[in-house]
Amino acid sequence: DFENALLEIEPAFGMPKEHFERCLFGGFYIFSERMEHLVKAGNLFCEQVRTSERTNLFSVLIQGQPGTGKTALASKMAVESDFPFVRMISPEEYVGFSEASKCNAIAKVFDDAHKSPLSCIVIDNIERLIEFAPIGPRFSNTILQTLLVLIKQVPPKGRRLLILATCSMPEIMESLDVRSAFHSVLSTSYLQHEEIVQLLKGHIEDATPAKLYASEQQRQSNRQRRRLFLQ
Amino acid sequence: DFENALLEIEPAFGMPKEHFERCLFGGFYIFSERMEHLVKAGNLFCEQVRTSERTNLFSVLIQGQPGTGKTALASKMAVESDFPFVRMISPEEYVGFSEASKCNAIAKVFDDAHKSPLSCIVIDNIERLIEFAPIGPRFSNTILQTLLVLIKQVPPKGRRLLILATCSMPEIMESLDVRSAFHSVLSTSYLQHEEIVQLLKGHIEDATPAKLYASEQQRQSNRQRRRLFLQ
Amino acid sequence: DFENALLEIEPAFGMPKEHFERCLFGGFYIFSERMEHLVKAGNLFCEQVRTSERTNLFSVLIQGQPGTGKTALASKMAVESDFPFVRMISPEEYVGFSEASKCNAIAKVFDDAHKSPLSCIVIDNIERLIEFAPIGPRFSNTILQTLLVLIKQVPPKGRRLLILATCSMPEIMESLDVRSAFHSVLSTSYLQHEEIVQLLKGHIEDATPAKLYASEQQRQSNRQRRRLFLQ
Amino acid sequence: DFENALLEIEPAFGMPKEHFERCLFGGFYIFSERMEHLVKAGNLFCEQVRTSERTNLFSVLIQGQPGTGKTALASKMAVESDFPFVRMISPEEYVGFSEASKCNAIAKVFDDAHKSPLSCIVIDNIERLIEFAPIGPRFSNTILQTLLVLIKQVPPKGRRLLILATCSMPEIMESLDVRSAFHSVLSTSYLQHEEIVQLLKGHIEDATPAKLYASEQQRQSNRQRRRLFLQ
Amino acid sequence: DFENALLEIEPAFGMPKEHFERCLFGGFYIFSERMEHLVKAGNLFCEQVRTSERTNLFSVLIQGQPGTGKTALASKMAVESDFPFVRMISPEEYVGFSEASKCNAIAKVFDDAHKSPLSCIVIDNIERLIEFAPIGPRFSNTILQTLLVLIKQVPPKGRRLLILATCSMPEIMESLDVRSAFHSVLSTSYLQHEEIVQLLKGHIEDATPAKLYASEQQRQSNRQRRRLFLQ
Amino acid sequence: DFENALLEIEPAFGMPKEHFERCLFGGFYIFSERMEHLVKAGNLFCEQVRTSERTNLFSVLIQGQPGTGKTALASKMAVESDFPFVRMISPEEYVGFSEASKCNAIAKVFDDAHKSPLSCIVIDNIERLIEFAPIGPRFSNTILQTLLVLIKQVPPKGRRLLILATCSMPEIMESLDVRSAFHSVLSTSYLQHEEIVQLLKGHIEDATPAKLYASEQQRQSNRQRRRLFLQ
Ligand SMILES: Nc1ncnc2c1ncn2[C@@H]1O[C@H](COP(=O)(O)OP(=O)(O)OP(=O)(O)O)[C@@H](O)[C@H]1O
Ligand SMILES: Nc1ncnc2c1ncn2[C@@H]1O[C@H](COP(=O)(O)OP(=O)(O)OP(=O)(O)O)[C@@H](O)[C@H]1O
Ligand SMILES: Nc1ncnc2c1ncn2[C@@H]1O[C@H](COP(=O)(O)OP(=O)(O)OP(=O)(O)O)[C@@H](O)[C@H]1O
Numbered sequence A, B, C, D, E, F: 001d002f003e004n005a006l007l008e009i010e011p012a013f014g015m016p017k018e019h020f021e022r023c024l025f026g027g028f029y030i031f032s033e034r035m036e037h038l039v040k041a042g043n044l045f046c047e048q049v050r051t052s053e054r055t056n057l058f059s060v061l062i063q064g065q066p067g068t069g070k071t072a073l074a075s076k077m078a079v080e081s082d083f084p085f086v087r088m089i090s091p092e093e094y095v096g097f098s099e100a101s102k103c104n105a106i107a108k109v110f111d112d113a114h115k116s117p118l119s120c121i122v123i124d125n126i127e128r129l130i131e132f133a134p135i136g137p138r139f140s141n142t143i144l145q146t147l148l149v150l151i152k153q154v155p156p157k158g159r160r161l162l163i164l165a166t167c168s169m170p171e172i173m174e175s176l177d178v179r180s181a182f183h184s185v186l187s188t189s190y191l192q193h194e195e196i197v198q199l200l201k202g203h204i205e206d207a208t209p210a211k212l213y214a215s216e217q218q219r220q221s222n223r224q225r226r227r228l229f230l231q
């Protein structure tokens, strides 16, 4: 029956680490100084979760317009964290789920994370997860509330958790008071023409050399590619 | 069946005292005169519940922006009350619950409290418990009504109850007439720049020495910390 | 089954007389001339129900801001009426009830009252009973309609009923046309500064001595209190 | 012409110190511990403005229900500050003024204050000054903006300013974002029944003796009053 | 020109004492116990204004359905106060006035009152004065604000003022926060059938004899009329 | 006439450099790593305007909650830019102005800036400049449109302009599409408890020494302060 079926699929919830590679398929380039800052901030956050004496939870909202690399950035941070438990909560997994099943599935990912000493959860595309439609506006309040609670839930003693969430509607996140649930916010954006010119002229390379952050297992093979390497 | 299952888990509702320690994980510091006043007010309220001849119920709303230490302050007050029955009603416990089950679980905590001579209930994050979303706005009226009734319910003779509730949306609490259900309101806030400078210059230390309230298990190791004294 | 179970617990609905004592726990003082008038009006209403040749129903709405003593006043009136059947309909009894069960439980209290020659029903906190929330606004229309009908229902011949209802949102009662369902309205209010000064100066004591109405079990011990006299 | 006429009456804007005495006509009593705390906080703020090395501006919002003594408290603080420049901006001065004239008159009071080394401005009844009506709601945005700007305007070097504002609609102040313009908020409230009983029993007198702050001209004759002491 | 014209008619604003007689044309009867209480309360308020040591202002809102005698009651109170300055602010005076002229005219009445040691102002029919229309709803906010300010304005030292206002839309007064501007509220209502029967049976006469309050100059001639006398 | 009068006072619009010192009255401290990043970003932007070959305009929106140091940061950036033309457009200058005069005055500052080779304009408190009130919401669209146009207006050849704007309502800026008018966004925020603990423990001092940026006239006297170093 349904109850049993649910129990069986539950362990599968949350996209595993392999999924992240797919989001980084084309490699991850550092096109601008701003992006370099984002990557550095990401590393800092991982470090903070790993070592802080005072808190075992850190949550980051990555916001920016569609296609500006939010999912890529989150994936990169998750992969490079090298945390033993890494999962992505992605709307594509929950197509056709009822509100209640979605909430249970999402909560399951957090429960699993709380069993690992060091975990990283990526919540991709919050506005899709809460089924937001601008006309109305409409959204699933049940899922929203579940997310807000889980994001703030402190892991049990000895467990540490980094939460990375992406969204492309910052003003909706403000209005729904989602933003204030996060410890930090990173903003991605399109390259300005000036930055592209800098990039083309090689200025970026000189000033702050464009670097490649490959996930660990691919790093060696990528060494020879010129200036911008594929993952 | 469901009814039986529910009965069995009910006794587990309400985070027990150990949970509070988690909310005080990093210790509790007194950074400013205002915070010292809050702590003193808290002690006063505990005393009032313990000794008042005329009332056996006292309820306090702790409000302030996210991260200003509302849960920490409530936890500290609850732990230091040394009341035999101390429970936290926290939204994270009720993820995936129906409205009715949530209400029952919350009422159960109050029922249990009414069986102890001296009890303290922390209702953490009211706006999450009532599933408030600013767009609409939407919220669970059933849970709101349940809370409003329980907060005002006078304990039976010989029982005394202190209620501490936290929320970060004061204007919503006003609009929903939640605020007037409480006997007193405490407001937490961020440190102003002036206060930080005072703190750095050691002025706070002179006037009212910055004190450290560590949770029980950390108290010993904290003894040596510079400029921060054990309570 | 559920229906039977419900029938069995029904006789328990409505807080019995002992409950009123709890609402008068700290004694009942007369702080001002206005409060003395309220108490006198209350006595008058009791008398009217007991003796009127023309009507066997009288209903009073007691309104005032939170904590101004509405429940205390209603309890005092009910206790001092000395009517054989005295019940309080209080929202705390119905936590977790469905709308329909609440309506049934409330109607049961009236049915019971109609079996006694002289009854007094206190309907405490109408806005909580109808689950009113100012945002929306939302409320249970089913419960509202039930109350409006019951309040106006004339008891069978030979039965007499006094209804005392309390509410703290007069403008809502107006808007919902609840107010016009009552024969009379009493308004409680906070003491004005001028009245407190009068009280302190002993002027109230001279003009109309401040009296103390203690609940039965406390009456003896209160005899010696200074400047506050037993009724 | 109008311009000239305006210039001539401008110096008269802002109720002078004598006006405050009228608001303290009946003397100022300390009825409860909470009120004593308010008065102490007031003294602290005065001291802070007088001596702070880092800021020459401090603004306090005094909120509470009608008749809870907001104007009295602000007047007392202003009078006891002993600052050379003390003015009240009160809606009754501006009856029949156009929006623009009102703004000019209010700005004039601040300009004058900026010419004195130590000033205190009381802005009485913000919701009346901005002509707020709950239905609509309606208000003068021009006057609101003017107030918000003036309240935050830092006085010139060597000038120090304490701003005390009163309002009785806290939820409106939140909604209009007025509250966040102030450095601190004080809340007045009605006495609870418990406090009145304490007062009558003389408990307040023992713990913190009920004091009387009479306005200057009444001080002598008040000396003999029972249980109420001159400050 | 307009300015001069205005100055000339200003002294005429406010219906003088003679006008009140018109509102009492048919005499003033006491039909019920409740009305007797209203009249007694009225006398008490007059006495309070005349003699209070602590306040020189008292304001009463008389509310009730159309035709329940609000204007009659206010007129009676005003006439029997025997205060040297008695004026009625009545909407019929201001037909065709602009908002600004209306405000000026109303303020003029208060200014004049402040020049007499003992004054009584009747503000008749507030909802008409503020030009309230339920659809919209619409009303003159300028006039509303002016009234709210004037009603709360404390008279200068040595001057005493009683304000009596009538309105027949209590819920609007609540919504516009007009009610809280008054110190006290009196409610008039239609006679219930029971009261009429009591009256006819002469019960009222026995219990509390129906009294006649004639205006001073008519008192003598009215002496002989039986039980209910014409004015 | 009016036009001429306006021209004559116009040269005074825009607070001159001295005004910035007032906003830095108490010195400028670096309390956290995040603040250090903000200051570095600021320096970078100044450098970019001074040297960019491709653009002579750069605009930065500094957003954050009230009192988080937006004006202080902008002032510091402006003062340290050492640009020959530095002006602040501040709402306090325009109290009592009509919409049109305000727009003219603001445009004048930009016109003046366009005459200097290197200019920096601080637009302080955008929501106040556009007279934003959350209820309605209301704002001056005329001023908003003026600002949006001026912010994007490219200076004439050979002129370079840095625009720094502050606001404390990011979601409003989003909704009004103001944010997208800027090249970059900096966010200030309150210190988190963790950061304060780091600061107290001296961790910040070790990692990135807490520095003090005093305004010119205070620099000397500040040399000796403990643990806070001059820039
Ligand atoms: N730094 C980068 N280097 C190389 N490719 C990138 C980088 N960032 C993003 N991309 C590519 O750009 C595309 C869009 O990126 P991504 O899906 O991460 O954006 P997004 O902000 O998550 O978009 P959406 O809002 O649609 O989810 C992807 O193909 C991704 O691989
Ligand atoms: N006085 C304090 N001393 C030391 N750390 C504190 C203090 N107050 C709060 N903290 C820490 O700051 C962080 C935020 O505090 P807390 O969770 O209590 O805030 P909150 O107001 O409840 O926030 P939210 O609105 O998100 O629930 C926690 O890590 C907590 O341990
Ligand atoms: N006349 C009185 N003398 C002494 N104590 C009183 C009196 N009236 C009320 N109290 C006490 O004040 C407190 C509040 O009174 P009560 O609960 O009756 O107010 P309420 O108006 O019903 O409030 P709510 O709106 O919260 O229901 C109670 O502790 C009550 O015992």
Ligand SMILES: Nc1ncnc2c1ncn2[C@@H]1O[C@H](COP(=O)(O)OP(=O)(O)OP(=O)(O)O)[C@@H](O)[C@H]1O
Binding pocket: C193, C194, D023, D024, D025, D026, D027, D028, D029, D030, D031, D064, D065, D066, D067, D068, D069, D070, D071, D072, D073, D125, D166, D168, E054, E055, E152
């Ligand atoms: N502490 C006090 N001691 C004595 N009398 C007081 C005290 N506080 C207020 N009063 C008196 O109570 C009355 C109401 O006070 P006040 O006008 O200050 O209240 P308020 O909160 O400003 O009211 P409003 O909202 O109507 O402006 C006044 O007559 C005032 O003199």
Ligand SMILES: Nc1ncnc2c1ncn2[C@@H]1O[C@H](COP(=O)(O)OP(=O)(O)OP(=O)(O)O)[C@@H](O)[C@H]1O
Binding pocket: E023, E024, E025, E026, E027, E028, E029, E030, E031, E064, E065, E066, E067, E068, E069, E070, E071, E072, E073, E125, E166, E168
């Ligand atoms: N106590 C009374 N004795 C005799 N006549 C009365 C009494 N009260 C009112 N009336 C008469 O009843 C009529 C209506 O009274 P009045 O105009 O005072 O009512 P109102 O409440 O002011 O009505 P409205 O809302 O229309 O202004 C008048 O003719 C008045 O003289």
Ligand SMILES: Nc1ncnc2c1ncn2[C@@H]1O[C@H](COP(=O)(O)OP(=O)(O)OP(=O)(O)O)[C@@H](O)[C@H]1O
Binding pocket: B193, B194, D054, D055, D152, F023, F024, F025, F026, F027, F028, F029, F030, F031, F064, F065, F066, F067, F068, F069, F070, F071, F072, F073, F125, F166, F168
């Ligand atoms: N880095 C800092 N070091 C020392 N003092 C600071 C610092 N930043 C701000 N301050 C001080 O804190 C107070 C508030 O700062 P500021 O006015 O710049 O904040 P703001 O964000 O502009 O506030 P608002 O939203 O009210 O305009 C000021 O007194 C300012 O001098």
Ligand SMILES: [Mg+2]
Binding pocket: A070, A071, A072, A124, A125, A166
């Ligand atoms: Mg994506």
Ligand SMILES: [Mg+2]
Binding pocket: B070, B071, B072, B124, B125, B166
């Ligand atoms: Mg919390």
Ligand SMILES: [Mg+2]
Binding pocket: C070, C071, C072, C124, C125, C166
């Ligand atoms: Mg009650």
Ligand SMILES: [Mg+2]
Binding pocket: D070, D071, D072, D124, D125, D166
């Ligand atoms: Mg006032």
Ligand SMILES: [Mg+2]
Binding pocket: E070, E071, E072, E124, E125, E166
């Ligand atoms: Mg009338």
Ligand SMILES: [Mg+2]
Binding pocket: F070, F071, F072, F124, F125, F166
């Ligand atoms: Mg600022």
